[in-house]
Amino acid sequence: MKIISMIPARYSASRFPGKLMQDLGGKTVILQTYQATVATNLFDDVIVVTDSTVIYDEIATNGGKVMLSKKEHDCGSDRIAEAIEHLDVDVVVNVQGDEPFTDEVxxxxxxxxxxxxxxxxxxLASxxxxxxNEDEIKNPNTVKVVLDNKNFALYFSRSPIPYPRDTSVAVKYYKHKGVYAFRKDALLDFYRLPMLTLxxxxxxxxxxxxxxxxRIKMVETSVEGVEIDTPEDLERAKKLWK
Structure with missing residues (x-):
């Protein structure tokens, strides 16, 4: 089974443009993410795929593997699908470019x-x-997931799910981290199918x-790290990095 990691890296993030080129511990966020992923020694290959020549040059000049997208894409999955369509791989692990704390375990x-x-x-697995924390559960920037009894995802939402109508029920809330592993065929299906209403x-x-x-199999981890979506997140990441 050939398993690779792809790191989608878009320069123009809506909430924090250029965030991947910000400094974190003496290196850019995207370079820290790339090198941390390589250092796990779990993959046959690790490749950054980007729409930005700035990010392309950052990875390439530091000896990393990087591809430039040929098309415009609305999401990371589409960007990765284009990149791996003609590669001989079985499973692709998507490590987000703004997740430098993703760990080997x-x-x-x-x-x-x-x-x-x-x-x-x-x-897929994720x-x-x-x-x-109640504020985090209610925060629309925190994506929640609910599961069946075999840990397959039933639904993802920005809303608090499940809704706590009966507060005496001991419900566990889970935050979805944007790290995915796909079978190649599932990813290419996603790429070719149109967006629906949900x-x-x-x-x-x-x-x-x-x-x-x-079917998306969910895997629990205790390592949360920091997803860098805002300048405030970057400051938190810098403190954690130290």
Whole structure:
């Protein structure tokens, strides 16, 4: 089984343009993410795929592997799909360019899902973190996921799910981390299928997989790190990095 990691890296982020080129511990965010992923030694290859010549040059001049997208893309999955369409791979792990704290233990858990899935019942695997802070549960920038009894995703939402109508029920809330592992065929299906209403409404690309009947196995991790979406996130990341 050939397993690679692809790191989609868009320069013009809506909330924090140029965030991937910001300094974190003496290197740019995107370079820290790339080097941390390589250092896990879990992958046959690690490649950054970007729409930006600035990011391309940053990775290339530091000895990394990088590809330039040929088309405009609305999401990271599309960008990766274009890049791997003609590559000989079985499983692709998407590490977000703004997640420099993604760790080896969590990635190893994702890869294990596919190595143990002899019946090929899993199309995707992704990470989640248990959360209990009420503000985080209500925050629309924190994407929540609910599961069936085998840890397959039932739904993702920016809203608090499940809704706590009965507060006496001990419900656990999970935050979805944007780290995915795909079977190549599932990713290419995503690339070729049109967006439907749930994805369009919530602006969550993982809902396209669910709407078309794909199965997403969720894997719990205790490593949360920091997703750098805002300047405030970057300051938190700098403190954590130290």
């Amino acid at each position: 969590s990635l190893r858990k994702l890869i294990a899902v596919f190595k143990e899935d002899t019946k090929k019942e899993v199309d 990470l989640m973190v248990h959360i209990s 994805e369009a409404s919530e602006k969550l690309e993982q809902l396209r997989y669910l709407e078309y009947g794909k």
